Amino acid sequence: MLLWDAPLDWGGRSEMTYRVLCERREQDGGQWEACDDRVLVLPDSNSLTSTSVNLTVSPYHHYRLSVQARNDISNLQGVQHSSTAPVTLHRLSAPPVVTIVNITQNPVAAVPVTMPRPQKGPFLWTTVGVLFAVLFLLAVVPSAVCILQRKYSSMPRLPQEVELLPIHSGISYTRVQQPEVISQPVNTVLQVGGDDVLDLVQVLGTRLADSLMEVLVQRHQLTLGKELGKGEFGSVYEAVFVQDEVSTKVAVKTMRVGFHSQEDLHEFLREAEIMKNFDHDNVVRLLGVTLQRDEDSPVPVPLVILPYMKHRDLRRFLIATRYGDIPMFVPHQTLLRFMVDIAEGMDYLSSQGFLHRDLAARNCMLGDDLRVCVADFGLSRQMHDSNYYRQKEAIRVPIKWMALESLSESVYTTKSDVWSFGVTMWEIVSRGRTPYPGVHNHDLLDLLLMGHRLKAPDDCDTKLWEVMYSCWRGSPLRGQASENLLTNLKLFCQNCQLSRLVRRPPT
Incomplete structure (x- = not known):
């Protein structure tokens, strides 16, 4: 095995690949030649991401190995040669030495690695023993197969309604017995x-x-x-x-x-x-x-x-229409429709036993018909025997959309998704603005524990603000609010003729 240390300076990049080059010579002072197929480098000699390889070499030759390290910054800086570190293996009669090489920009001095010369006597007897064992198996196995086949054919065949096909990919299939039809395995x-x-x-x-x-x-x-x-x-x-x-x-x-x-x-x-x-x-x-x-x-x-969703994510659409990049005006009734669509989708996910855990305007997609679909389920979890999920591993989470209990105890329930929905409502009413402006993620938990919440956006309807604010109450009160959340939002739209988007008037 050949091991080496990663370079100390990666040029600010997070990726690094290695290449192992091999040369050999048969006699002292001879010419170095590229190794042939008899020298195996496992798992590979190119595009390595680990810092070790296994080598299969002959103890009767000298070997010179070089490790090259490269990443994308090498091309950007116009570097002519990769970072390399050569090591030489000599054929000496001493115990093998495993060498760890530190890769630097300067070549490392050759380090001798020796291997013991194999003893011919034990190898010969081992080879003879293996040959005798193979011959014995060739003689015994066919006889055993014939005996078992005769015994099996003499047993009476029991009647059965179905016949099992061979197991493939962990699945068993059955069919009505039809001897003339050849069974086809499942295609994997x-x-x-x-x-x-x-x-x-x-x-x-x-x-x-x-x-x-x-x-x-x-x-x-x-x-x-x-x-x-x-x-x-x-x-x-x-x-x-x-x-x-x-x-x-x-x-x-x-x-x-x-x-x-x-x-x-x-x-x-x-x-x-x-x-x-x-x-x-x-x-x-x-x-x-x-x-x-x-x-x-x-x-x-x-x-x-x-x-394919023409308008992509909802946050991008809200910002683009606010700044005029998309020359359309989105009326208040359409914003309410966005909220109802998201609430319908989240209600469906909850009925299927799923927690979304990453609900935000950026994770809601908007189609050509202005229908919103909840998306991005990378953090989603399905609840089976319990009504909550506790995050145990450290992962990247959307701090400003998370519920108080999720921030403080890493506990997630359907009420946690209700909290995130309230923040998403705030995003929609504010037309894509970032929640808690000016507040750092590290300070948010303390502010929430002190009772602070998001402020009402400009021109927000009073009744709509009450529904939004109810999503951020304590867990028991939030649970009561979530039961009527979808109903309350639909009431806002019930007597409203939803406006289509119209082009923004010229300025």
């Missing part, structure tokens, strides 16, 4: 381009592959277009999805290439697993999931297919 192979296929059970695991099987689609059904948005961990693309010979404009959410592991892949697809059974007009539906290979990624890249 996904075509990701050309002749390239993935074994889903191997990539996702049996449970996740089984759970997503009904929504998995072939990669060739999807054509990616321009990038719609980009975040810290991934991007959203415009795309065309072809299903049953019908082309549909969709949005595709994917992870950032090259910066995730198998665990990250499973966590990313967990959101799709949550969404797959959602069926409500105010909750974003999952259209499909596929995977693709990327040479810069150690694991397949997931592509989650979602409906």
Whole structure:
């Protein structure tokens, strides 16, 4: 095994890849040559993200190994050579030495690593023993198979109504007994381009592959277009999805290439697993999931297919209309309709036993018909035996949208989502402004404990403010308010003829 330390200076970047170069020579003073296929470097010699490899080398040759470290800042700075650290392995008769190399910008001096010369005597006897064992098995196994086959054929066959197919991917299937029909196993192979296929059970695991099987689609059904948005961990693309010979404009959410592991892949697809059974007009539906290979990624890249929403997220739309980037005026009645749509979607999620935990205007999508759909279920959790969820691991959370009990005790209930809904209402009335302006995240909990809450936005209706403020009361009072929340919001819209968007008058 060859180990090395990461460079001390990464140039301000968070990514680093390594490459292991191997040279060998047979005699002292001979010419160094590139290693052939007999020298194995595992898991690979290129695009490594870990700081160790396993080597398979011969004790009868000299070896010289070099470790190169690079990241994107190398190209930006015009660096000619990667950060390298060579190490030389000599054939000496001393115990093996494992060397850890610190990578710097200057070459490291050669360090001898020796290996013992193998003893021929024990190796010869071991080889002979293995050959005798193989010959013995070749003689015994066929005889045993013949005996068992005769014994099985002599047993009476019991009548049965159905016959089980071979188990595949952790699933058993039954069918009416039809001897003339040949059973076909369940297909767990996904075509990701050309002749390239993935074994889903191997990539996702049996449970996740089984759970997503009904929504998995072939990669060739999807054509990616321009990038719609980009975040810290991934991007959203415009795309065309072809299903049953019908082309549909969709949005595709994917992870950032090259910066995730198998665990990250499973966590990313967990959101799709949550969404797959959602069926409500105010909750974003999952259209499909596929995977693709990327040479810069150690694991397949997931592509989650979602409906295309023309106006994208609600916060962006509110800000754009407020500043005139979208030349439309949004009347008060339409803002109320946005709130009702979100309340309908959240009520559905609660009925299905889900906590959203990240409700905000930025996580609500707005379609061409101005219908709002609740989206982004990365932090969502399903409650089974209890009516609350306690966050135990440290994760990134939306501080200014979180309920008091969630900030202080990391406890989440449906009442916590009601608190977040109240903050989202405040965002809508203020047309996309950030809540608690001027308040730092670290100071928010103390202010809430002292009884401070958001101030009423300008021109906010008094009755609407009462409904909004009820979302931020103590947990018992908030629970009573949540029961009438949707009803109260609908009352505001009941006698209102919802206005369509009209173009902003010229100034």
